[in-house]
Amino acid sequence: MSSYPPSSPAQPTTLRQRLAGLRGPAVPPRPLDARALAALAANPGCGRRALLDGAGVDKNALATALGSPAAFGQSQFAIVRGNSFEAKVKGDGGAELLRLVHAHLDPAAEPPGAGAHVPDLTAAGPEGRSARTALALREATAAKAWTLLDHPMLALEVAGSPAYLEPDAVVVHPDGRWTVVEIKSFPMIDGAADAAKVGAAARQAAVYVLALEKTTGKLAGAEVGHTVLLVCPKDFSNLPTASPVDIRRERSVTRRQLDRLTRVEELAATLPEGLSFDPATRTTEELVEAVSAVDAAYAPECLAACELAFHCRDRARTAGAVTALGRSVRGELGALTTVEEALAAASGAGCAEDPTAAALHRAARLRAEALESSAAEVGA
Numbered sequence: 336m337s338s339y340p341p342s343s344p345a346q347p348t349t350l351r352q353r354l355a356g357l358r359g360p361a362v363p364p365r366p367l368d369a370r371a372l373a374a375l376a377a378n379p380g381c382g383r384r385a386l387l388d389g390a391g392v393d394k395n396a397l398a399t400a401l402g403s404p405a406a407f408g409q410s411q412f413a414i415v416r417g418n419s420f421e422a423k424v425k426g427d428g429g430a431e432l433l434r435l436v437h438a439h440l441d442p443a444a445e446p447p448g449a450g451a452h453v454p455d456l457t458a459a460g461p462e463g464r465s466a467r468t469a470l471a472l473r474e475a476t477a478a479k480a481w482t483l484l485d486h487p488m489l490a491l492e493v494a495g496s497p498a499y500l501e502p503d504a505v506v507v508h509p510d511g512r513w514t515v516v517e518i519k520s521f522p523m524i525d526g527a528a529d530a531a532k533v534g535a536a537a538r539q540a541a542v543y544v545l546a547l548e549k550t551t552g553k554l555a556g557a558e559v560g561h562t563v564l565l566v567c568p569k570d571f572s573n574l575p576t577a578s579p580v581d582i583r584r585e586r587s588v589t590r591r592q593l594d595r596l597t598r599v600e601e602l603a604a605t606l607p608e609g610l611s612f613d614p615a616t617r618t619t620e621e622l623v624e625a626v627s628a629v630d631a632a633y634a635p636e637c638l639a640a641c642e643l644a645f646h647c648r649d650r651a652r653t654a655g656a657v658t659a660l661g662r663s664v665r666g667e668l669g670a671l672t673t674v675e676e677a678l679a680a681a682s683g684a685g686c687a688e689d690p691t692a693a694a695l696h697r698a699a700r701l702r703a704e705a706l707e708s709s710a711a712e713v714g715a
């Protein structure tokens with residue numbers, strides 16, 4: 336039952352007004368960046384995140400108002416280290432970066448010469464920069480020459496509004512192919528980097544690829560590569576090394592998620608009138624109730640990707656939800672969705688027809704027998 340004040344915003348008539356009501360009419364929508372869009376793809380089952388992002392809610396402020404502020408993000412040291420590594424990779428007119436792209440993704444092409452083209456992408460505001468980037472991409476494709484676009488600005492329409500995205504680099508090959516390059520400061524040891532970090536980089540790159548595809552759609556001879564280049568420090572040095580990453584799967588998941596964002600209307604339609612996530616006009620209790628009104632799909636991975644993770648984890652733990660134990664445990668337990676149900680099944684009180692409950696009961700019996708026999712051995 337809703338307990339929202341009667342002075343709530345007047346009945347919205349359009350999706351834009353409805354979303355503004357959820358965010359707080361005086362609160363500007365928070366623009367989505369590639370990291371946020373990529374995080375959506377990391378947890379495609381979460382309606383809560385899809386709705387909050389679609390409405391442009393400031394999840395950081397919301398998490399703080401809920402009493403569970405987010406605690407992730409890069410340290411200042413990591414940011415400085417990352418910036419200095421990126422500058423090194425792009426130094427000397429991008430010669431090393433282009434050499435890596437040529438060696439890993441296009442060895443049959445003519446090698447990039449010493450004076451590869453690096454167009455100036457300066458313009459006023461994100462709209463101006465994205466228009467300048469689109470022009471540079473067109474010119475580079477027509478020139479059929481290696482070109483490095485350093486921090487281009489790409490536009491992608493998300494839930495009816497443009498999101499402006501800034502990849503580390505896009506390289507245009509002589510054959511008209513465009514490659515997204517992600518430069519990260521985590522190390523690649525013996526040619527392999529941390530799988531979770533590579534996965535996050537791949538999801539982020541997939542967002543850039545989707546944005547680039549919007550531009551290529553109108554341009555003859557251009558094609559966006561579905562293999563991106565990940566550049567990292569080699570082993571424990573500061574020397575760059577690279578690895579191609581196939582992002583086809585991440586691209587399709589992200590695309591589905593973005594389509595889903597454009598249907599936030601359906602999610603919003605299930606919520607009571609007057610509900611709002613605005614910390615400035617709602618009490619903590621009202622915000623807790625508002626957040627609980629939208630289904631979530633908490634998993635421990637949320638801790639590295641979503642501002643609401645601590646709040647959702649507390650809720651999942653309070654409800655005894657097995658999702659708090661990880662997706663693999665959740666998958667193994669099938670129809671048993673709470674710790675209470677799993678413990679009941681282990682004790683033999685679960686549904687006899689359920690194979691998961693039967694397996695749990697059998698495992699608990701075997702464990703008890705093993706403990707008994709080892710205790711008897713110790714006592715003998």
Ligand code: SF4
Binds near residue numbers: 378381633644647
């Ligand atoms: S932390 Fe909560 S809102 Fe964010 S993705 Fe996870 S379940 Fe969804």
